[in-house]
Amino acid sequence: MERERERKIGSWETSSGGAKMQNSDWRKKVCGPDKHCEMENVREMDFFAEYGDANRYEILEVIGKGSYGLVCSANDTQTGEKVAIKKIHNIFEHISDAARILREIKLLRLLRHPDIVEIKHIMLPPSKKDFKDIYVVFELMESDLHQVIKANDDLTREHYQFFLYQMLRALKYIHTANVYHRDLKPKNILANANCKLKICDFGLARVSFNDAPTTIFWTDYVATRWYRAPELCGSFYSKYTPAIDIWSIGCIFAEVLIGKPLFPGKNVVHQLDLITDLLGTPSLDAISKVRNDKARKYLTCMRKKQPASFSQKFPKADPLALQLLRRLLAFDPKDRPSAEEALIDPYFNGLAKVEREPSCQPISKMEFEFERRRVTKEDIKELIFQEILEYHPQLLKEYTSGTQRPNFLHLSATEQFREQFSQLEENGNRSGLVAPVQRKHASVPRQAFNYH
Template identity: 50%
Template sequence: MDRNFRVGPDYSIIDVVGEGAYGVVCSAVHEPSKQKVAIKKITPFDHSMFCLRTLREIKLIRWFSHENIISILDIVKPPSLDEFTEVYLIQELMETDMHRVIRTQDLSDDHCQYFIYQTLRGLKALHSAAVLHRDLKPSNLLLNSNCDLKICDFGLARSAFMGEQEATGFMTEYVATRWYRAPEIMLTFKEYTKAIDVWSVGCILAEMLNGKPLFPGRDYHHQLTLILDILGTPSLDDFYAISSHRSRDYIRALPFKKKKPFAQLYPNASALAIDLLEKCLTFNPKKRITCEEALRHPYLASYHDPDDEPDSPRSTLASSISITGRNS
C-alpha cells in the first residue's frame, strides 16, 4: 500500500494509524490551526465497485452531522484529472477503536453502557434517515480519551428503500464482517432491514462483556452453527420466516439444539445487560428489538435522554446514495 500522502503544505503527516483494503489512515497536524486530524487516503480506482463505495461513503458522512458519527472536515484531491488516483478525507482524529480497547483491557459495566448507548444513538440517526450501516463491528467504532464514540466506515451503507433491481445486488453483496452478520443475511430472508445493524450491536455488546467475539465463524456454515448452538433451533414461526427453501432444508437437516442462557455464558454481566443482549440477538429480525427501543432499555437508563437523541432528515438522502452497480 502506497503511504505517500500528497496533501499539500497545510498538513504535516505524523504517523500511520491504520490500514485497510483500499486505504491508509495517518495522523497529521493542520498547520494553519495546529489541530490534530486524521487523513484517510483512499485509492479506489482499481475497481468500479470501490469507486461507488467511496462516493457513497463521502456522500453519507457529509450528510450527517452527529456527535456519534465521524465527520469529514475537508477533502483534498489531486491538482489535475490526470493525477486523480486517490482521494484524501480529512477527519477528526480519534485515538483508538473499540477493537483495540477490547483486546487490551477489561471494560466496566458503566463503560459497556456508555459505549453501547453512544453506538445506538449514532445508529438511530442513521436509521431515522433510512440508512443501514451493514458493517458495524468493534473496529468501526472509534474512541478518544474522553470515551467519546463515533461510528465510521460507511462504504457498505445503503438506503433501506430500494427498487427491485437494486435489492437484487444488495442481497448478493458481501455484507458485514462475518462474525457480526445477522443470520438473515446468510439465510436469505425476504428482505434485510435495520434489524441487521441491531444484531451487530448485540455481537459488539457480547464482546465487550468478556473480551471475546461471540460468533467467530470460520466460514458461512460454521458461522450459522455457532449462532444456532447458542440461540437454539428456530421455532416454527421463525423457521417459516426464512424465504429460501434451500436455507430451510439446511436448518431442517441439523440436529435439534437447545438455547443456551446468556446468563450462563456471561456470569459476571448484570441482569439488565443480559436482557438487552437477548433482545438484540433475537433470531427473527421482526422480533428483534429496534434501535429506538434499545435506547429506552433499562440497561441504558443512566444515559438515555429522548430530547438528546436526534433523528436525521431522510427526504433526499435515500435517493442521493442510490449510486449502484450490481453488487456495489
C-alpha cells in the same frame, strides 16, 4: 452528565516521527529554480491559500495501512487539532471500488452526528481530469473497539452501558435517515481514551427509499460472518431491514462483555451451530425468514436445542443488560427492537435522554441516484469531484454556476502530500517505524463514571 462521562481519562500510546517536506522544497519541486515560474504562480498561491491545503497539515506518522492506501496522523495548523489523513490511491481502477468510496464520502457528509466519524476536509485535486488519488481528512480517533476489547480486561459495567448507548444512539440516527450500515463490527467502531465511540466505514452501507419496489435486492458482500444476522447466513441476495444492524450491535455488545467474539463461525454451518447453541433451535416461522435454501434446510433438520443461560455465558453483566441483549439477539428479525426502542429500555435508565438522541431527515433519493442506474467510470469521477468540492464552497459555487475556467489547474497540496506519504512508507519499510494497525493502548480507567 454525558460530558462528565467523556472527560479525559488517559491516553492511547502512540509512536512519534514522520517525514516532513518544507513548503519551500515543495515549491522547488513544482517550479524548479525558474524565478519566472514563481512569479507566474503568485496568483495561484494566493488562490490556494484561500481555498487549499498547502501549509495547513503537518504530517506526523503512519497509523494504518491497507489495500486502499495509507493513513497518517497530522496536525491541522489552522485549528491546532490532530487529524487523520487517509490517502486512497487508484480509486478509479475498479468502478465498484470507486462507487464504494463515493458512497462513503457522500454518507459521511450527510450523516453528521457525535457518534459517527466526521470527514473534516477532502483535499482539492490539481484538476478534475487527471486525479486518481484522494486525500480525506478525518477527525483523529485513537483506537477502535476491537483493540479496546483486546487490550482491556478491566472494563466496568458503566463502560458496557456507555458503549452500547453510543452505538444505539448512532444507529437511531442512521436508520431514521433510511440508511443501513451492513458492516458493523468492532474494527468499524472507532474509540478514544475518554470512551467516546464513533461508527465509521460506510462503504457497504445502503440507502432505502420508500418508493423502491420490494423486489429489489442488494447483491454485494455484506457484514463479516461473525456479526451477520442469521437471516443473511449463506445468502448474498437479500432484502435488508434495519434489524440486521441491530443483530450486529448485539454481537459487538456481547463481545465487549466477554472479551472475545460471540459467534466466531468457521463457515455458515458452524456459524448457525454457534448461534443456536446460545439461542436454542428457532421456530419454524423464524427459520422461514432465512433466505438461503441450504441454511434453512439445515436449521429445519437440526436436533432440538434449548436456549443457554445468558447469566452463565455473561457472568459480568448486569441482569438488565442481559435482558436487552436477548432482545438484540432475537433470531427472528421481527422480534428485535429498533434502535429507538432499545434506547428506552430500562437498562439505560438515568443515562438515556431523548433530547440528545436526534433523528435524521431521510436522505433524498437524488443524492443516490447513481445507485439506481448503470454508471461509467467518468460518471463516478464527476460525482466524486463534486463531493470534494463540497469542502471548497467557493469553488463549488463557481463550478455549479459555470463561471470557473474549464482548463484551470488548481494549485493543489496533493503533490506535497504524495511525496510525504511516500517518504513515510519508504522510511517505515526500512526501519520498522510504520505503526502497525494494531496499536498499543493505555488501559481505560477502572473507576465508574459520574452519571449525574
